[in-house]
Amino acid sequence: MSASLQDKLRQGVENIETTPAIPAVVLPLLDLLNLPADKVNLDQVVKLVSYDNTIAAQCLRVASSPIFGLAKSPESIKAAVISLGLRRVETILLTCCMGKAFPAKKWALDPIVFWRHSLGCAMVCRKFSEKLGGADSDKAYTAGLLHDIGFLVNCMAFPKEFTAAIAYAAEKQVPFDRAESEKMGFTHCESGRALAEKWNLSPDIVEVVAYHHEPQKSVAAPGLVALVHLSDLLCRMRNLGYGYYERQKVDLLSDPAWAVLAEGHRALDGVDLVRFTFELDEAVEKIYEMVSMIFGSMAVGRAG
């Protein structure tokens, strides 16, 4: 990337930083998500959820939805946190915040499609990590949720160029990152990295954002990057992609990332990828429902 492009990218990310819509809770929340569940203080989460009235109301509404199957709707944030469990509340909160931070009307990419993919990938990363017996399944979740934040940067800071890149990808049937390179000079991996660094996200998450399409480049977190890379591919093959038919076949077991993951995790050999795929299909409907609910009250201008 040339120096002038880098400047342009930096400037774009600066502008996002100064938008008033970013809820103050996002960054502390990301920190919390990185902690193991037993280290998280329940009151801290309640406080974060209650910080912003509109977000708190939205969290309660989502928590009352039938997809979580609570016998009765939680009446307070604390009740919601207790009955749903910390991790679910954090997910709901993060998604609500991100939805608010990046208002729908500015998006070149349908936010519903974007969040379905991000939440789907987060969930697959966590499940995958659990199957590997990894202790870092919460980290894997965060990594999956944030891997494509570069698309948010593109939507917010470079809407015109990004719209052209999306149209180019659809017309030429090429992957997004290639279309971005050709039309913008940089990809969501690079713009995402700029935002992730600006937000001081942990180095392994920064690498996930930067290298999830080129996992071989990862130095600090090759295992995590490989995990996200594979989960991302799997989601795109199972109705959690970006809403267009990807004319490709994916051979996960022959992907170099699989070998990287296998190096650190013996348990990978025992993972039944077909069954894992079928299990992912089961979760798709829940993810669709949850994302629709979170964005239901927002003015979403584009259809999926």
Added chain:
Amino acid sequence: MTTAAQPAKVSVNRLAEAIDPTFRQIRDLVYKVSGIYQAEEKLYLLADGCGRRIKQLNLKTPREYWDHLTVHPSRDGELRQLLNEITIGETCLFRSQPQLDALRKVILPEMINERTRQITKRLRIWSAGCSTGEEPYTLAMNMLEESEGLLKGWNIEILATDLNDRSVEAAKAGIYGDYALRATPELFKRKYFSAANDKKLEVRPEVKKMIAFSRLNLQDDSRMLFMKGMDLIFCCNVLIYFDGVSKGKVIDHYYGNLNFGGYLFLGTSESLLNLNDKFHLVHFPGAIAYWKPSLKSGKL
């Protein structure tokens, strides 16, 4: 994955509350033995199937039925009965659109591209366990759709075999009612069918003549060895009835039957259960297949 033949979706959550946990255990057993996975939203179909068996066997609870499937002397036979219950009525034309999309949008362009230098432009497709013909006719119609485009100048051979003589005869007749045609797009109905008795539709002769039907036992090793030069094998919900050893043998045959670069498709919720390590599992949007890597790819 939504396939055209799936029943209307019922709220996952409501089902989760209503389903006896034993059915999840039965689901896992069925998967382990047959490779068929009953997804959460289809668990009620499994529960219904078990319910019918429980009634016929005069049992009282799902738990008793679990014992019947696991410790009873007739457990193998019972599992077969249950598989019949849960796969019954699954067959229809256009059963899996994602498989057809993978075929037309990814596989055919790939195969044609790889074979541009070959003199004989021929594709051989085998519908193994074709039942009453729904699958081979669906494939034939989709190939005809490509005949003026991608497949111009190509010769397409479709072989369709089944163990059951009566199924083969019905397949040759090619006459279908509403239920079998429930997922068939109107365009295809108009283009490739003509009216038959009892408001049924009959497949047109130009489609029929693309397919060679015959009776074949997949466990007949000597005949299996002769099924050479296949580019695609479709074998949906057939292997589920075989025990592990026989299934492994059939899959090995399929590997030998396929050309390099060929694909094996199973049913939409069916797995090979790691019974063969030479095939590569590949994902297409919404579909899974087993690939015999091409010589060029260097992935052998």
